Amino acid sequence: VCTHRVRSCSSIRVIKSKYVCVFDKSALKFTHQQRLFRTSAVSCGQIVQFKLSDIGEGITEVTVKEWYIKEGDSVSQFDSICEVQSDKASVTITSRYDGIIRKLHYSIDDIAFVGKPLVDIEIDASKGVASEEDVVETPPMSHEEHTHQEIKGHKTLATPAVRRLAMENNIKLSEVVGTGKDNRILKEDILNYLAKQTGAILPPSPKAEIVSPLPKSETVPAAPKDTARKIPVPVSRPIVFSGKDKTEPVTGFQKAMVKTMSAALKIPHFGYCDEIDLTQLVQLREELKPLAEIRGVKLSLMPFFIKAASLGLLQYPILNASLDENCQNVTYKASHNIGVAMDTEQGLIVPNVKNVQVCSVFDIAAELNRLQSLGSAGQLGTSDLTGGTFTLSNIGTIGGTYAKPVILPPEVAIGALGKIQVVPRFNRKGEVCKAQIMNVSWSADHRIIDGATVARFSNLWKSYVENPASMLLDLK
Amino acid sequence: MVLQPSLKNCLRLSCILRTPKAGFRSTACGALIIQSVSNDVYQNLAVEDWIHDHMDLEKRQVLFLWRNSPAVVIGRHQNPWQECNLRLLRQKNIKLARRRSGGGTVYHDLGNINLTFFTTRKKYERMENLKLVVKALKALRPQLDIHVTDRYDILLDRHYKISGTAAKLGGTSAYHHCTLLCNADKFVLSSVLKSPYKGLKSNATPSVPASVKNLFEEDPSLTSEVLLDAIAKEYATQHQIDHHITLINPADETLLPGINNKTKELQTWEWVYGKTPKFSVSTCLNMAYKDSVLDIKVNMDVKRGRIEVCNIDLPEQWLPPALYSKLVKSLTGSKFCPNETTALVTTLLRVCPQDDELHSRWNLLCENMITLM
Numbered sequence: 001v002c003t004h005r006v007r008s009c010s011s012i013r014v015i016k017s018k019y020v021c022v023f024d025k026s027a028l029k030f031t032h033q034q035r036l037f038r039t040s041a042v043s044c045g046q047i048v049q050f051k052l053s054d055i056g057e058g059i060t061e062v063t064v065k066e067w068y069i070k071e072g073d074s075v076s077q078f079d080s081i082c083e084v085q086s087d088k089a090s091v092t093i094t095s096r097y098d099g100i101i102r103k104l105h106y107s108i109d110d111i112a113f114v115g116k117p118l119v120d121i122e123i124d125a126s127k128g129v130a131s132e133e134d135v136v137e138t139p140p141m142s143h144e145e146h147t148h149q150e151i152k153g154h155k156t157l158a159t160p161a162v163r164r165l166a167m168e169n170n171i172k173l174s175e176v177v178g179t180g181k182d183n184r185i186l187k188e189d190i191l192n193y194l195a196k197q198t199g200a201i202l203p204p205s206p207k208a209e210i211v212s213p214l215p216k217s218e219t220v221p222a223a224p225k226d227t228a229r230k231i232p233v234p235v236s237r238p239i240v241f242s243g244k245d246k247t248e249p250v251t252g253f254q255k256a257m258v259k260t261m262s263a264a265l266k267i268p269h270f271g272y273c274d275e276i277d278l279t280q281l282v283q284l285r286e287e288l289k290p291l292a293e294i295r296g297v298k299l300s301l302m303p304f305f306i307k308a309a310s311l312g313l314l315q316y317p318i319l320n321a322s323l324d325e326n327c328q329n330v331t332y333k334a335s336h337n338i339g340v341a342m343d344t345e346q347g348l349i350v351p352n353v354k355n356v357q358v359c360s361v362f363d364i365a366a367e368l369n370r371l372q373s374l375g376s377a378g379q380l381g382t383s384d385l386t387g388g389t390f391t392l393s394n395i396g397t398i399g400g401t402y403a404k405p406v407i408l409p410p411e412v413a414i415g416a417l418g419k420i421q422v423v424p425r426f427n428r429k430g431e432v433c434k435a436q437i438m439n440v441s442w443s444a445d446h447r448i449i450d451g452a453t454v455a456r457f458s459n460l461w462k463s464y465v466e467n468p469a470s471m472l473l474d475l476k
Numbered sequence: 477m478v479l480q481p482s483l484k485n486c487l488r489l490s491c492i493l494r495t496p497k498a499g500f501r502s503t504a505c506g507a508l509i510i511q512s513v514s515n516d517v518y519q520n521l522a523v524e525d526w527i528h529d530h531m532d533l534e535k536r537q538v539l540f541l542w543r544n545s546p547a548v549v550i551g552r553h554q555n556p557w558q559e560c561n562l563r564l565l566r567q568k569n570i571k572l573a574r575r576r577s578g579g580g581t582v583y584h585d586l587g588n589i590n591l592t593f594f595t596t597r598k599k600y601e602r603m604e605n606l607k608l609v610v611k612a613l614k615a616l617r618p619q620l621d622i623h624v625t626d627r628y629d630i631l632l633d634r635h636y637k638i639s640g641t642a643a644k645l646g647g648t649s650a651y652h653h654c655t656l657l658c659n660a661d662k663f664v665l666s667s668v669l670k671s672p673y674k675g676l677k678s679n680a681t682p683s684v685p686a687s688v689k690n691l692f693e694e695d696p697s698l699t700s701e702v703l704l705d706a707i708a709k710e711y712a713t714q715h716q717i718d719h720h721i722t723l724i725n726p727a728d729e730t731l732l733p734g735i736n737n738k739t740k741e742l743q744t745w746e747w748v749y750g751k752t753p754k755f756s757v758s759t760c761l762n763m764a765y766k767d768s769v770l771d772i773k774v775n776m777d778v779k780r781g782r783i784e785v786c787n788i789d790l791p792e793q794w795l796p797p798a799l800y801s802k803l804v805k806s807l808t809g810s811k812f813c814p815n816e817t818t819a820l821v822t823t824l825l826r827v828c829p830q831d832d833e834l835h836s837r838w839n840l841l842c843e844n845m846i847t848l849m
Contacts, residue, residue, distance in 0.1 A: 055645065056600045065553045065753070078647065083552065085681065088579035088628065089643035090552040108753070109679045179733065251782070252810030256823035263827045322830060331830075346819055378815040379566060382839050382846075385822035409826045 045124050047102055049117040050081075055091055060114050062086040064106045069119075074100050076159045078184070081119060084112060098159065099123040158185040165190050165240055187242050253346050264406050270446040272454045273402050277466050278420060278436040284468050292365060302340065303364040304471075305392060305417065308464035310336040310356040311474050313390060316457040318449055319413040320389050330448055333389040339408070340368065341393035342375045350408060351380055352388035357476070396420065401439045412445035413454075507537045507715035509708050510722045517547040517573045517584060519726035522738035524644075524651060525576065527594055530734075533649050538594035539711045540653075541704050541721065544584040546661075547571040548668055551579040551642060555680035555752045557673045562849075564668055574748050577653060579642030580683030583668055587659035587690065589700050591707060593652045600650040602628055602641060609639070609656070612710035616702070617695055629686070630656075636689035658700045659692035673848065678755030745811065749781040761844045765837070770794075772841075774848065778812045788841070795837060799828060803838075807845075814849040817842070 055062060062084040069081055075095045084091050103120040106112050158166070158173060162185055166173050171190060178185035250258060278301070285301055292299035313320040313336050322331045339352040351371040353364055374380045390411060395403055396419035403416035418439040425435035440462075444454045464471045512520050520542040527538060548560050548570060556562060556572060559581040565572055584590070593605045606624045613620055621633050630639035641654040665688065691698045704721075712719040729736055741747055754777070761772040773789040786807045790800060806824055810816060821842040825835060 056597060056650075057602070066751075085553055085578045088551075088577070088641055089645060090576060090578035091645040092647070094647045249809060251808075252806070252816050253819040253823065255810075256806055256820045260823050260826050324830065346816060349819055377566070377569075380815075380818060382818055382822055382843050385818065386825055386835065386839060410830050 045099065045122040047120050047122050048097060048099070050096060050119050050121055052084075052093065052112055052114050052116060052118045054114055055086060055089070059086050059089075061111050062091065062114070064108060064110050064112050065090070066108065067104060069101050071101055071104060074098075075121065078159070093118065095121065097121050097123055162187055162190060165242075191240075191242070257347065260409065261406065263409050267407050267409070267412075268446040269404075269407060269443045270449065270451055270454060271404060271441065271443050272451065272458055273439060273441045274458055274462060276438050276440055276462050277425070278438050279434075281465055281468050282420075282436050292362065295362070297362065297366045297369055299362075299365050300368070302368060302392070302394060303361045304468065305394075305465065306338050306340070306353060306356055306364050306368075307359070307361050307475075308461050308471060309338060309390065309392060309415070311464055311471065312457050312461040314357065314474075315460060316453055318453060319444065319457055321412055321448070322389070322410045323412060323445060323448055327447060335387075335389060337387050337389045339388035339391035339411075340371065341391060341395075342372070343398070344375055344378070346378075349375060349380065349385065350388060350391055351375060351384040352391075354387065360475075391415070392417065396438065403441045405441060405443050407443055407445060412449060414443050416441045416443075506717045507539065507711065508717075508722065509539045509541070509711060509720065510724050511541040511704070512543075512726055513723050514726045515543055515545040515586065516726070516739075517544040517549065517571055518739050518742045519735075520544060520590070521549075521573060521575055521742050522735050523724070523726045523732070524592055524653070525738045525742075526732050526735050527592075528576075528644065528646055528649055528651055530732075531594070531649070533594055533596045533599075537599070537715065538592075539708065540592040540594065541708065542590045542592070543586050543588065543700060544590070545571075546583075546585045546664070547573055548581060548583055549573045549575050550581045551681055551683075552576055552644075552751070553578060553681045553753060554581060554683070555676065555678050555755055556749065557752075557755075557849075558671055558676050558678065558680060559683055560668050561670055561672055563672065563847075568664075568668075570664075570668060572748055573742060574751060575642065577642035577644040577651070578681065580640065580681065581669060582640055582655050583660065583665040584655070585660050585664070587657070587661065587692070587700065589656045589658060589704055591654055591656065595650055595652075597645055597648055597650045600643070600645065600652065602643060602652045605652050606630060606639075606641065606654065608710055608714060609654070609707055612707045613691075613703070615710065616706045617698070620691075620694065627684075628654075630654075632689050632691070632694065635687060637686040638689060638691060656703060657688055657690045658698060658703055659690050660688075662688060662690065673757075675757050675759030676755055677758065678753055680753045680755065745781070745813070749811070749813065752778070752781055754779045757848060759848065761848075763840055763844050765840060772844070774845070776812075776848075781812055783807050783810055783812055788845075790841075795834075795841070796829075799834070799838070802828070803842075812849055814846045817846050817849060 052062070063086070064082060065085050066083040067081075068083070069075055069079070075081065076098050077095055079095050081093045081095050081101075084093060099121040101119055102122045105117050105119060112118060158178070163173070165187060166176070166185075173185060176185050176189050179189055180186040281301065281304055285299060285304070289299050317332050318330070320333050320336055322333060323329075324331070335354065336356040337352045337354050338356045339350040342349045342351060351374075353359070353367045353371070356364060359367070371380070371384060374384065388408070388411065391405075391408055391414045393403075393405055393414065393416045395405075396417050399419055401418040401421075403418065405414045405416040407414050418441070420436050420438045422434055423437050424432050425437070427433045440458065442454055442458055464474075512523060514520060523540065523542070527540065531538065546568070548556075548565060550556050550559050550572070552575065554574070556574075560572070562572070564570075582588075591605075591609065595601070603624065606628060610622055610624060610630065613622055622630055622638070623634075624630055628641035629637050632638045638657045639654050641652065643652045644650065669683075669685075691703065708721050709719050724731065726732070726735060726739070744750075757774065757776040757778065759774055761770075761774055763770045763772060770791065773787075775785070775787040776783055777785040786804050788800070788804065795803075802824065803821070806820055807817070810820055821838070825838060828834065828838065
């Protein structure tokens with residue numbers, strides 16, 4: 001039985017009229033009477049001073065390093081309250097009670113003393129105080145059984161919230177596999193149990209199933225594991241979903257993307273799509289790949305697409321231009337700094353290959369290798385990420401056919417390349433043959449670029465890419 | 477699949493781990509020695525977490541042996557910017573991990589062995605564990621001059637640190653782990669553990685630098701394998717169990733349910749950097765611009781790894797005020813991370829006035845700011 005000090009100091013804002021010092025199970029019987037106290041405006045739960053327990057090794061003081069809760073938060077038994085440190089040992093202090101945190105006795109970096117109060121917890125009077133041991137309850141619906149939750153001398157550990165959840169769904173705690181600490185039954189365990197019963201689709205539990213050590217022939221096959229593929233069966237029992245919405249502020253890079261995309265939306269986009277036959281280019285790449293490898297460079301199809309785009313921009317320089325803020329002047333950029341959209345952990349990054357107009361396909365391939373390895377290591381520099389004049393996005397590596405790419409200001413055009421599919425097509429003789437087809441989707445700033453220009457640029461790019469030998473004529 | 481809740485995880489672990497061996501007796505009581513087959517620092521730290529959270533150490537204690545490929549491991553409450561050269565780590569592809577125990581920063585590579593002693597909280601006793609290690613080493617080479625200090629370090633020849641200690645205590649269980657330098661790369665160690673970042677002020681736990689030496693230098697026959705075996709033997713003797721080391725794979729979800737989630741969590745930015753106690757950066761950037769050098773005072777407060785407050789003392793009109801304010805507003809709330817900041821400032825540039833001079837100033841300032849991270 002815990003002792004309990006009656007508070008009289010003025011530092012506490014909440015003034016209590018009376019404390020009830022009842023801590024054994026008989027307290028539960030008095031719940032009705034205790035409810036009378038709850039009519040006052042101020043909450044009448046009991047405030048318990050949770051003291052810092054012994055750390056061992058004769059340590060008397062520790063430094064408070066992190067609070068996991070703040071005043072006003074509700075805690076369950078075994079929730080982490082704070083982290084303290086003493087002489088290279090980091091200690092997690094867990095709550096012994098269910099209730100609401102009413103006072104933190106220390107701030108971060110304060111010295112806390114063993115045996116002195118750490119936090120004040122207000123215990124919900126109606127629930128009663130959790131005793132030192134876990135409360136052992138009988139299963140909710142079984143009248144015929146007198147089974148306590150003591151199975152083979154083992155107590156079932158579960159917080160009151162979890163017990164309530166089990167009770168509401170008529171589940172026997174003895175049948176639920178606990179995956180928490182000391183085999184504690186958690187909310188997820190109840191939900192998993194429910195999922196097996198009803199075949200309903202629930203988000204997969206983060207804790208994998210515990211494998212039985214018994215040989216497979218002895219175990220009874222459980223409900224089908226591929227619950228994801230099963231059609232949900234209408235359920236008579238109410239399923240309790242305990243997921244919570246999570247709100248996060250938009251910061252950093254994400255915030256910058258919001259600004260950029262909002263600006264991009266102001267640009268009237270003209271879209272133009274086409275189908276490209278890559279059969280010849282794919283073959284050419286296969287031939288050149290080993291040569292590039294000897295030189296230490298991985299060759300994909302992108303360098304060809306990029307070079308072809310640059311050749312096209314030489315003929316249609318308006319696509320490599322920039323419109324000023326007031327739409328007063330168009331600047332035709334001399335350099336073709338072609339950006340390649342990259343998907344990284346943070347999101348969409350667009351490093352660019354500088355001066356493609358004077359680069360060979362091999363040069364472009366080598367530069368792409370460099371940018372890709374820096375990109376995946378998260379080490380791209382500012383010069384790699386600025387100065388772009390035109391962008392290509394190879395979304396096809398992830399999937400998709402046609403897309404509606406968004407122009408990245410201050411550029412005026414962008415192309416999205418879909419995935420390559422092998423499909424049947426008619427050749428010149430009228431025979432059906434295998435063709436490697438990819439779709440391209442262009443978007444251009446319709447304020448300064450008209451549809452015909454985009455179409456002609458696309459046709460030119462298409463002719464280079466479909467017939468790579470023709471690029472040789474125009475390479476500078 | 478329904479399992480009796482009374483079956484403790486540790487028993488299950490022993491059932492699966494038990495390898496057939498001639499004359500092998502049941503070790504269902506006393507202690508267990510396990511060794512990780514992985515050299516991934518995050519996986520190995522996750523195993524520690526798993527044992528701490530799920531194993532019943534009342535019936536048996538555990539000794540866990542592990543080694544990592546190059547990594548810097550900081551203590552729970554430390555500041556990585558203060559403790560190591562993050563730029564060098566990124567360049568050399570050396571991992572950075574934050575462990576859950578307290579203490580200071582260490583460098584791990586395959587020439588360093590890690591020992592974790594798992595017990596209940598009541599049986600937590602660091603001195604005993606270190607004495608065990610010393611006893612094992614002395615049994616191997618009686619002439620070794622090694623002793624344990626009151627700071628729980630092990631010193632060689634009275635002067636060189638060969639082992640550092642840290643500990644973690646939870647609800648019912650505790651662990652004490654320590655390193656042991658067998659044949660680590662001292663050159664890399666000293667260069668990565670030197671922080672180039674200036675002007676940092678924080679209450680994070682500081683590391684205490686020490687001169688180190690490898691046991692290999694004292695006696696070339698002392699390899700990691702030899703030392704691991706000696707320590708396991710001593711542990712087995714003291715706990716009256718078979719000298720048998722059980723190998724475990726930290727990626728085995730069947731054996732250690734939930735381990736992959738723990739491994740993932742240890743790798744998140746939020747854990748490694750976000751758990752840094754609040755700190756401030758107060759320094760001066762020396763920017764060479766055209767023919768002059770500008771001294772720019774920078775003050776930043778970083779909380780949970782994110783920039784809470786940012787002040788850059790630029791010469792008047794060097795950047796248009798609107799642009800400066802845009803930069804500062806965007807940096808506020810953003811991660812104190814070079815990668816994030818690079819992506820952020822280059823993206824912002826897209827919606828700034830298109831002026832070459834302006835762009836070069838912006839890039840110069842941002843590049844310098846990024847060197848602080």
